[in-house]
Amino acid sequence: MDSEVDRYTASTPRSAELQAEAERYLPGGSSRGTAYFAPYPFFVERADGHHVVDVDGNRYLDFMLNATTYVLGHSNDRVVEAVREQAANGLSYSTPHESQVRLAQALCERVPSVEKVRFTNSGTEGTLNAIRAARAYTGRHKIAKIEGGYHGNHExxxxxxxxxxxxxxxxEPTSVAEWPGQPPSVVEDVITLHYNDIESTERILRENAAELSCVIIEPVLSNFGYLPADGEYLARLRELTTELGLIFIFDEVQSFRLSQGGAQEQMGVIPDMTTFGKVIGGGMPVGAWGGRADLMDLFDPTDGPVVSHAGTFNANPMTMVAGLATLDQLTPEVYERMNALGDILRAKLRAVFDELDVAVQVTGIGSLFGIHFTEERIVDHRSVLRADRAMQQKLFTGYSMRAS
Structure with a gap:
């Protein structure tokens, strides 16, 4: 590892300088927790297609694509042209623009659960507002989520x-605060569930149904290496939430890249509400939530609203046109090709690790994948935690060091 680090530092001196300067003004040198890795991150100068180039001229094949955002690659010609044309006509306004109607129409036509939709500026805001709607609709305050599941950065x-x-x-699944000083009431109001464990999930939901407003879940859980939920588990969750009067929310901020209708179309399980981000903004800041009309009408300002929702940059035209230019290019044939490439990549990764006699679980679905150094089958948060994280870090570091 030391030799790899030495190779990296020798080839990224300008990034080292920028990191040192950044740390004078930004805690840890950035505004994004996932942007840092030791000894320091490389700073990107430009991007094109599926590559990024750092400030020292090193070129990297980009598997992250800004956390799955750039489904068409960086600097897609049609997206860039749409943004350039809109910029000449104004970046944002205090009143609506037709582009938000067209992007909303595209989502309503593509996604089985979405009758109406509303835009914001991040996936975090999307899940926050979907949960807010569920609480207002049911009159109950508790929520249920998967232990280890990530749905943004709100409380x-x-x-x-x-x-x-x-x-x-x-x-038992355990609710644990993420940072010191988090109000105890938050932890008390969040019920956690074991992923893919039907028996314990049903028991816990029934025990807490009188106080629960919703269940929120990623149908393809990103923190577990994009592990898709078991079909029987998702179907039973749909049945239980309907029976118990709970709002069932799919967080498709990342899994929406699987098909035109997202994971729900592919898996055949339709939630009450769905949250979006990343892909639908074409690289611009974006978030959204949508679902049944009666739930979404809680935000209708023409007769209320029951739940208010404002934001200076919500549905700004720069984001809307970038999102439209992206979705217009995502045909069924494009999804089929991307998902096939994902299948090939996972198969080749497994073959390489088998040849090296290294115990690895390669998870994922479609164009999403994850690598876990363990002999244990990955099924939930705890099986992910039992994998060798140090070995995973070495793989990542080695790739970054050799990328140039």
Whole structure:
């Protein structure tokens, strides 16, 4: 590892300088927790297609694509042209623009659960407002989420996201605060569930149904290496939430890249509400939530609203036109090709690790994948935690060091 680090520092001196300067003004040198890695991150100068180039001229094949955002690659010609044309006509306004109607129409026509939709500026805001709607509609305050599941950075989903094994009950899903000083009431109001465990999930939901407003879940759980939920588990969750009067929310901020209708179309399980981000903004800041008309009408300002929602840059035309230019290019044939490439990549990764006799679980679906150094089958948060994280870091570091 030392030699790899030496190779990296020798080839990225300007990034080292920028990191040192950044740390004078920004805690840790950035405004994004995932942007840092030791000894320091490389600073990007430009991007094109599926590559990024750093300030020292090193070129990297970009598997992250800004956390799955750039489904068409960086600097897609049609997206760039749409943004350039809109910029000449104004970046944002205090009144609506037709582009928000067209992007909303595209989502309503593509996604099975979405009758109406509303835009904001991040996936975090999308899940926050979907949960707010569920609480207002049911009159109940508690929510249920998957232990280890990530739904953004607001208070009520920041429970048991990165909880270590020693903080968890050996048998039961455990609600754990993410940082010191988090109000105890937040932890008390968030019920956690074991992913893919039908028996315990049903028991916990029935025990708490009188106080629960909703269940929120990623149908393809990003924190678990894009592990898709078991079909039987999702179908039973749909049945249970309907029976118990709970709002069922799919967080498709990342999984929406699987098909025109997202994971719900592919898996055949339709939630009450869906949250979006990343892909639907074409690289511009974006978030959204949509679903049944009766739920979305809680935000209708023409007769209320029951729940208010404002934001200076919500549905700004720069984001809307970038999103439209992206979705217009995502035909069924494009999704089929991307998903086939994902299948090939996962198969080749497994073959390489088998040849090296290294115990690895390669997870994922469609164009999404994850790597876990363990002999144990990955099924939930705890099986992910038991994998060798140090080995995973070495793989990442080695790739970054050799990328140039």
């Amino acid at each position: 009520y989903v920041s429970v048991s996201v990165y909880a270590p094994l020693d903080a968890l009950d050996p048998e």
